[in-house]
Amino acid sequence: MSDALLSVVLSRVAGSSSRSFLRRPLPLPHRAAMAVSVQLQPSPDSLFDQPLRVRVSGLAPLQQVTMKAWLRDEKEQLFRSSALYLADARGHLDLAHSPALGGHYTGTQPMGLVWSLSPHTPFTRLVKRDVASSPLSLHIEVFDGHWSLEQLPRQPLATSTNQRWFMKKGVSRIPVRDGRVRGTLFIPPGDGPFPGIIDLYGSVGGLVEHRASLLANHGFLVLALGYFGFDDLPKDFINLDLEYFEEAVNFLRQQPKVISPGVGALGISKGGDLALSMATFVPHVTAVVSIGGCNANTLGNLHYKDITLPGLGISIEKIKFLESELIDISEVINNPVDEANKDCIIPIEKAEGYFLIVVGEDDKNWRTPLYAQQAVERLEENGRENYELISYPEAGHLLEPSYFPFCSASFHRLVGQPVAWGGKMKPHALAQIDLWPKIQTFLRKHLENHSKL
Known part of the structure; x- marks a missing residue:
């Protein structure tokens, strides 16, 4: 033919x-x-x-x-x-x-x-x-x-x-119970040293390991960190203690195969704003990736020494009912720059490290594009250029590693019913494929280069 x-x-x-x-x-x-x-x-x-x-x-x-x-x-x-x-x-x-x-x-x-x-x-x-x-x-x-x-x-x-x-031959998985720190350490094969990363998920709680294990295959030494709803940690996040995250940073820095002096943090959703707070207040957090995060402290109070960031409030009446049990909660979290909420904003302009802010423009969990815009404006108003912004049209909230199946909606344990995450299948999937190596490049650049200064 x-x-x-x-x-x-x-x-x-x-x-x-x-x-x-x-x-x-x-x-x-x-x-x-x-x-x-x-x-x-x-x-x-x-x-x-x-x-x-x-x-x-x-x-x-x-x-x-x-x-x-x-x-x-x-x-x-x-x-x-x-x-x-x-x-x-x-x-x-x-x-x-x-x-x-x-x-x-x-x-x-x-x-x-x-x-x-x-x-x-x-x-x-x-x-x-x-x-x-x-x-x-x-x-x-x-x-x-x-x-x-x-x-x-x-x-x-x-x-x-x-x-x-999820783990190639030679990667070690080590459960961690050190002081108050609870999580799992993933160590790549070889002598290193390797960039050290703390991996944080969101308000689902518990301990999520799949992203941390995949990062270890690419030469990162990763601590998948639990911070509520796991082991003997608090059952909720009404009052979180940033000293706990500082203890995790110090634990990771003490690992003999970690590149010194700085470590990175990778967080999604609630984990995204926690990563921003770590870079702002905790020493030696020099590179942060916030995926679908907020520029303010969300959901519960965050304490660090004599500082308290209140949790950004919510307006339940702004829930949108889509179909059957499914809801859209993207408008529920209040606007950080409203006068009543300004104490919740994370003063990221004080951070010495670098930020990679990742946005899914069709996020139905919260208003990620707005939060990213406010974060960038705050940095630029203070003469800071220590950030990169990646924004994906038609991508939703749950931007995972490459090839993870697209999830438009799922049961949310905190909310108690299914919520929409947003995004359209094909552009969201292609965004994940594009983002995953960029995260690794960003972290490697700022952690490996920082160690040579």
Whole structure:
């Protein structure tokens, strides 16, 4: 078949109606003689934030196929995705070069099947708890014809499995109970020294380790730090003590493989404003990444020596009810620059370190774009240029490491019901892929360079 004819066929399939994938497969003049197979590279194992190349061989020329991916988390919750493809003139399919014609995403997206994994049970978020001893088993299947997930035939033409790990060989995971500090230390293989990072999640509480473990694979020595709702720590964050975080900083700095003298902090949501406060008040915090954070102290009071930052207030009446149980709480937190709230603002202009402020412009958890704008204005009004700002259109609140499945809404333990996180699947997923290496570059730049001064 000539390239011109192939181009015409592809354009007609791509331009067909949205119902085309519900039709039975088109009859083909002949089927491929060889067996259909799915090839994954690397195989069978890879890290979760590592790209996976997906190829299919043994198809008939121009054969319509549906690619499906699925996995189950540690609670046996099912996550699935699918996309519609057309084999090339040789009966081959390569997701790095072949465009998806419909399904969960469109266009050439080599990792689309992974980042578009969607929960079978609504409002379920993929979180890996056991990062050390078990991977997530990702199954990739290919089916004859174009189908929706609900209409797929019982048997795929071929299937393959990729074990996606969170710790590579040689990374050490060490539970921490040192003084008041509670968390987990992840140490890369080798002699180091390595940039030291404190990793903080938000108002979900407990201890979240997946991001810290992935960072350790990239040469960072990371302390995933609990600060409430874990072990013997306080059950809530009504009154947080910044000296606790200072104790964690000193513990990390004392690790023999950590580059001295400064360490970094990486926080998302409530963890974002805590990271800003650490850089402002705690010595030796020299690089901070705040993802979807606020420029003021939120939710509860924060104490440090003789200083108290009140928690930014909320207005419950500003909750928006979207559908069923789902709510939008983005307007609930009060505006930091209102006169009544100015004592809550974190005086980040006093910090000697560097800030990377990350914004999802479609954040439905709180008004991240507004908070970032106020933070930047405060720095610039005080003659400070120690910041970088990254803003992603159509991205939501939960900006995770590369290839994490997009989560638009999930159950919020603090709120007690499902909340919207915002974002649109494809731009949010691409934002995560873009952001993850930029975080590492920023932290490495300011921690490794600072050590040479």
